[in-house]
Amino acid sequence: MNDGDTNDRALGPIVFVLLLASFAGCSRSEPAPRADEPQGRVEQRSVVVTAVDRAEYDAALVSLHGKVVLVDCWATWCLPCLEQLPHSLKLAERHADEGFAALTLCFDDPGKTDQIGKILASKGGDSQVTHYVSQQGGSTAAMDAFEITGGALPHYKLYDRAGKLRRNFALDPTAERQFTPEDVSAAVVELIAESP
Amino acid sequence: MKMLLCAVALMGLFSHSTYAAEESASPAAEAKEFSVGDPAPEWTDLEGVDGKKHSLSELKDAKAVVVVFTCNHCPVAQAYEDRIVALANDYKDKGVELVAINVNNMEDDKLPAMKERAEAKDFKFDYLYDPSQEIGRSFGATVTPHAFLIDGEHKLAYVGAIDDNMEVGKVEKQYVRDAIDAVLAGSKPETDSTKPMGCGIQYE
Numbered sequence: 219m220n221d222g223d224t225n226d227r228a229l230g231p232i233v234f235v236l237l238l239a240s241f242a243g244c245s246r247s248e249p250a251p252r253a254d255e256p257q258g259r260v261e262q263r264s265v266v267v268t269a270v271d272r273a274e275y276d277a278a279l280v281s282l283h284g285k286v287v288l289v290d291c292w293a294t295w296c297l298p299c300l301e302q303l304p305h306s307l308k309l310a311e312r313h314a315d316e317g318f319a320a321l322t323l324c325f326d327d328p329g330k331t332d333q334i335g336k337i338l339a340s341k342g343g344d345s346q347v348t349h350y351v352s353q354q355g356g357s358t359a360a361m362d363a364f365e366i367t368g369g370a371l372p373h374y375k376l377y378d379r380a381g382k383l384r385r386n387f388a389l390d391p392t393a394e395r396q397f398t399p400e401d402v403s404a405a406v407v408e409l410i411a412e413s414p
Numbered sequence: 415m416k417m418l419l420c421a422v423a424l425m426g427l428f429s430h431s432t433y434a435a436e437e438s439a440s441p442a443a444e445a446k447e448f449s450v451g452d453p454a455p456e457w458t459d460l461e462g463v464d465g466k467k468h469s470l471s472e473l474k475d476a477k478a479v480v481v482v483f484t485c486n487h488c489p490v491a492q493a494y495e496d497r498i499v500a501l502a503n504d505y506k507d508k509g510v511e512l513v514a515i516n517v518n519n520m521e522d523d524k525l526p527a528m529k530e531r532a533e534a535k536d537f538k539f540d541y542l543y544d545p546s547q548e549i550g551r552s553f554g555a556t557v558t559p560h561a562f563l564i565d566g567e568h569k570l571a572y573v574g575a576i577d578d579n580m581e582v583g584k585v586e587k588q589y590v591r592d593a594i595d596a597v598l599a600g601s602k603p604e605t606d607s608t609k610p611m612g613c614g615i616q617y618e
Contacts (some may be wrong), residue, residue: 295489295580296613325611327581356490357584358575361609368556369575370614389614391551396617 265335269328271353272363278321278348283381285319286409288402291366291373293325293356294337299372303341305399306374309406310347316410317379324351325360325371374402378409385409450573450606454479454564455552460515460542461525463532468513468540470568477509478597479564480590482576483555484514486531487522488613491558493580495535498559501576501590502539510594512539517550518558518616550615557612563593563603571597574608 270278279287290306292299303322310320324334328351338349354360361369367388374387374397385405387397459467473479482498484491502512514537516523525543532541544550553562563572572593577585593603 295493297487298614355579355584356581356611357579358589358609358611359578361611366609366611368614369560369610369612370556372614389556389617391554391556391615391617393617396614 265338265349267324267331267335267338267349267351269331269353270323270350274353275323275350275364278350279377279381282319282377284379285317286313286379286406287377287381288318288320288406289375289377290320290322291325291364291371291375292322293371294330294334295326295356296371300337300341302372302399303338305402307342307347309403313406313410314346318406318410320347322347322349323364324349325356325366326351327355328353376402376405376409378412450570452570454481454562454568454570455549457515457542457544457549460544460549462543463525463529463537463541468542470564473511473513474568475509476511477566478505478511478571478594479568480505480510480512480594481553481562481564482512482514483517483550483553483558483560483562483615485516485518485523485558485613485615486527487518487520488558490580490612493582494559494576495531497576497582499535499537502537504591505594506538508598510598514539514541515544515549516541516558517544517547517555519545519547519618520616547615547617551617555615557610557614559612560610560615561590563590563597565597572603572606575610578608580611 288306288309290299290303292303294300306320306322310318322338326334331351334351335349352360352364354363358369360366366373367386368390370389372387373389374385375383376385376387378384387402387405389396454470456470458469458471460469462468470479480501484494484498486492498512498514505512516528521527524545528541528543531537553560555562559576561572561574561576562570565571572590574589576590578587578589579585587605589605589608592605596603
């Protein structure tokens with residue numbers, strides 16, 4: 219990667235995505251459904267990614283009123299995001315029966331929903347979580363539209379049951395310590411515990 | 415312009431309260447970091463890929479200085495490398511200096527790796543390393559790449575993204591180039607602040 223060969227570098231991310239995609243492909247070609255799983259469940263596991271603008275995103279949030287909602291803002295080029303995605307997906311699973319929903323919002327080319335979906339599938343994303351990609355891709359306009367503080371990913375937004383944005387987990391150069399996935403979980407648990 | 419400044423100020427306050435323990439954080443007294451019109455934070459004796467120490471004061475004759483916080487490992491920073499090189503080359507003869515600074519301390523971003531990168535991409539500008547990360551915090555740099563334009567009086571004239579899209583083919587607005595042109599023409603940039611986009615700087 220450091221040899222300065224432009225072609226190599228340009229290919230790097232693509233190879234990476236293809237690799238992830240091929241892993242996702244492998245795991246899905248051997249679905250191995252559990253005996254207690256109803257048939258058809260396997261099919262639902264394919265990850266659908268929908269392109270949204272801010273208005274559509276807001277409408278989706280309105281439809282989730284009554285639930286605590288975590289939005290995991292990420293991008294395929296953001297390595298810490300890729301590491302932390304499973305954390306959000308597990309949170310969704312763990313708290314599914316407690317009035318909690320997780321969304322993912324990807325800041326990449328909305329024309330690449332297939333690739334994005336494959337990465338999400340490889341990270342454990344399934345039909346319990348709604349997956350979005352920013353209509354404006356990875357542009358400064360998208361960072362503005364979705365109010366990504368400091369333009370830095372990963373970024374999390376946590377909404378309460380009334381749909382009010384309660385926490386914004388963002389990189390802060392003035393902070394002594396940056397947030398961790400554990401901080402996100404703790405905030406989720408705290409909000410779930412609030413009376414509906 | 416006023417609205418923009420307001421927005422930046424609000425953003426600063428907001429981001430500060432975001433990770434505070436209290437839900438109803440009072441953003442009151444906290445001074446915001448660094449914004450357009452402020453004197454630029456000074457860096458002093460930061461080691462460059464040329465093995466020498468560099469300070470902002472060396473550039474006192476420049477008509478403008480572009481500071482880009484960047485690093486090696488980040489795919490967004492990599493996507494912008496050629497654009498940064500071109501920016502430096504295109505404006506060198508007009509008295510504009512470009513300085514790249516890395517404050518990330520992961521192995522792939524440290525000075526030896528920076529040297530390889532600078533050589534491979536033929537950087538003709540200083541690429542400095544601040545393992546203390548202080549200069550990043552002083553500027554309020556959040557991501558790589560994050561650009562700051564300093565005018566001839568060492569005041570901040572522009573802060574934000576280099577342009578409006580990491581995919582070079584989709585770029586419509588050349589924020590930094592437009593801002594430099596304005597400063598060179600003796601006026602204020604029409605757009606003096608944009609939201610950057612990139613990999614979060616790994617502050618420790």
